[in-house]
Amino acid sequence: MTLKGWNEVPMAGLVLDAGNAAEYHTGDWRTERPVWDEEKCKHCMQCWITCPDTAIQVKDKKMIGIDFDYCKGCGICADECPFDAIDMIEEDLEAE
Ligand code: SF4
Ligand code: SF4
Secondary structure, rough: OOOOOOHHHHOOOOOOOOOOHHOOOHHHEEEEEEEOOOOOOOOHHHHHOOOOOOOEEEOOOOEEEEOOOOOOOOOHHHHHHOOOOEHHHHHHHHHO
C-alpha cells in the first residue's frame, strides 16, 4: 500500500469564520443557573472579571443581570462574589 503525501490528503474539519461566537447561544448547555440577588450586590464587578463567557451584563459601571443566552452555569461568579449575591440552582428548579 502506498501512503498519500501531505498535499494529497483532503482538508479535514469544519472551517468557521472568525468572530462568530455571538451566533452560538451556548446557554442551552447549562444544568445549573446563577440567581443574582440585586439587594446584596455591591457592583464590585468581580463576577464580570471572572466569568469565562462574558455573560455578566453591565451598564453604567453596574451589574444589571446575567445573559442566559451565553451563561453556561459554571458557577465561577457565585464562587467569586465576595458578597454572596449569586447562588446557583438547578436549571430544572427555575422551570418549576
Ligand atoms: S461579584 Fe457579587 S457583588 Fe460584585 S458585581 Fe458581581 S454579584 Fe455584585
Ligand atoms: S455561571 Fe459561569 S458562565 Fe454563567 S454568569 Fe456565572 S461565571 Fe458566567
